[in-house]
Amino acid sequence: MREVLYHDEDILLQIEYIPEIDEYFLHTTVYQFSLSKAKKYIKGFGLILNKLKEQGITNLKAIPPSDKEEKWQKFFGFTDSLIRINGYKVMELDYGS
Numbered sequence: 648m649r650e651v652l653y654h655d656e657d658i659l660l661q662i663e664y665i666p667e668i669d670e671y672f673l674h675t676t677v678y679q680f681s682l683s684k685a686k687k688y689i690k691g692f693g694l695i696l697n698k699l700k701e702q703g704i705t706n707l708k709a710i711p712p713s714d715k716e717e718k719w720q721k722f723f724g725f726t727d728s729l730i731r732i733n734g735y736k737v738m739e740l741d742y743g744s
Contacts, residue, residue, distance in 0.1 A: 673709045675716045705743030
């Protein structure tokens with residue numbers, strides 16, 4: 648089941664725990680993204696990561712469905728894990744330290 652972490656007119660962020668592989672996935676839908684709003688998102692994403700860290704979640708995976716989502720994820724520190732699922736990149740963000 649997905650939980651909404653953040654939603655506005657530009658972006659929807661949801662988290663989903665996959666118990667079979669013991670991993671948390673961030674689902675990102677980018678409706679519109681601009682660098683002029685980046686400062687707002689940097690602050691907001693930092694708050695989200697702090698909240699998740701308090702819950703013991705220090706690693707996120709993501710499978711960007713398009714270049715737009717991949718660009719967003721890279722902007723916020725996700726890197727290519729070199730794993731592919733059905734041809735899609737699995738991105739990873741480890742923020743535990």
